């Protein structure tokens with residue numbers, strides 16, 4: 329029986345990997361176009377939630393706790409939780425499957441220069457669970473001081489970290505499965521919907537990374553404890569070595585609730601707003617070639633993610649007047665901030681070191697036998713396990729640098745995933761197949777970009793401009809350069825020198841005009857090799873004043889439009905210094921409590 333299972337998984341992996349090398353991603357949403365002009369009434373619900381991703385799944389679960397409230401969740405994709413999706417080490421391949429929207433930025437001038445056409449990829453999940461279908465599964469909450477900043481920005485003390493800790497714990501079912509990994513148990517919850525565990529076993533490269541950090545004076549910490557600063561191993565929302573997504577964790581257990589309907593393959597094109605009283609009354613969507621409208625008696629909740637939430641607001645006439653007029657959309661509410669402050673963290677596509685380390689391997693069949701027992705390399709999302717969150721000399725309060733360690737090699741798929749031009753990719757990796765790699769991310773940048781409409785058609789993809797590393801003072805790139813120096817110091821430690829770590833000194837061709845390894849060379853290197861870390865946020869930020877760019881208030885209600893909230897990563901006003909899913913869960917838990925209080 330075991331050998332049947334192993335054969336089944338062997339074929340599944342072969343098919344999934346080969347599809348990922350050839351699949352072409354869509355360039356627009358025309359697959360959702362209706363085939364006729366008819367419009368059908370889909371009825372009335374109390375709450376209509378747009379998008380079944382991280383925010384939407386949590387809100388649907390929590391609002392449907394109220395048995396007397398009817399909840400409809402509309403999701404453009406389908407359920408994406410089969411055996412292939414659940415194998416953590418297959419994560420990267422999902423970027424080239426039908427659960428990925430396929431967005432790209434417009435051509436960039438200050439980062440992503442080594443990417444084909446200078447267009448950073450903007451991966452986003454499509455389906456129940458949203459981007460958590462294909463993300464790294466890293467569970468990280470964000471620096472406590474960052475939430476204190478939310479409280480200041482919104483003038484609402486309930487956003488202070490000390491008030492949020494119980495809500496973080498509410499989502500979590502923490503399992504301290506690695507006795508070597510540090511933990512502050514009073515900061516963790518048990519019994520919540522999301523199973524969280526450490527990556528085990530730690531691979532030797534991770535142990536080396538931690539040791540090297542100790543040798544340069546960094547602490548080893550539980551990054552979800554009182555302080556995020558230091559080095560550690562990722563906590564992931566895996567369950568018994570398999571990927572969960574946020575929908576499978578939060579919604580699967582309640583899918584039989586009579587007051588909850590989840591309608592997949594439903595693409596929302598517009599929020600219907602009563603112009604007389606500026607009240608959201610429902611949405612329009614397409615489903616299997618037909619157009620529908622559905623009414624929301626109480627609220628419409630937008631959880632379509634950081635690109636499509638602003639897109640839907642703009643399509644509905646809520647956004648900067650000038651832009652709406654430019655694309656020919658009637659202005660219902662002139663709200664300057666919609667799509668105007670997109671942020672992502674620039675991450676450099678690794679500095680690679682040659683070494684004499686060889687990763688413990690085994691045949692696929694052996695790895696599958698381990699996987700079926702919940703352990704081994706297939707239970708690991710890539711080989712990245714070790715991380716440090718650090719502060720450069722420019723940062724006084726939050727964390728501004730994240731270093732991620734992995735053991736990896738050059739491959740055709742690796743090039744496709746990063747979408748780098750061959751020359752840049754090969755300069756980075758040389759012909760190393762067994763490299764030690766470290767990524768550097770600036771997790772508190774100041775540069776901001778935009779999300780805008782290409783046209784008034786909901787079937788065009790939005791125009792995404794990350795505009796990373798564009799600040800005139802060059803602070804964002806200076807922070808990354810500090811990261812380069814830290815990586816070089818780490819590699820000189822006895823811990824790394826045991827593996828003979830040696831920097832692969834193949835310069836990026838376009839940067840050889842600068843003196844090699846000078847500050848100017850590294851700045852050029854960083855602009856060529858940096859792309860978005862997918863910590864994308866802030867396209868509809870919360871705040872106190874819509875005239876200063878806020879789109880939603882402290883309870884995530886859209887300024888100027890009644891009965892409309894945004895509950896997803898669009899609302900995050902400042903960095904969470906790392907990976908956003910934990911923060912998104914938190915804001916969804918918090919907003920659900922506010923909504924429940926309003927509609928008891």
Ligand SMILES: Cc1cc2nc3c(=O)[nH]c(=O)nc-3n(C[C@H](O)[C@H](O)[C@H](O)COP(=O)(O)OP(=O)(O)OC[C@H]3O[C@@H](n4cnc5c(N)ncnc54)[C@H](O)[C@@H]3O)c2cc1C
Nearest residue numbers: 379381382383404458459463464465466596896897907909
């Ligand atoms: C490659 C990658 C790796 C990542 N790794 C991590 C990680 O390890 N840890 C971490 O914390 N974060 C990670 N992230 C980021 C994290 O996954 C996202 O920040 C998070 O999923 C955002 O949640 P959301 O609710 O804002 O949007 P999403 O989860 O993207 O959900 C939005 C949902 O809305 C749906 N939708 C959009 N438009 C419409 C429409 N018009 N009609 C109907 N439905 C619609 C989408 O299909 C999607 O399901 C990663 C992201 C990427 C791309």
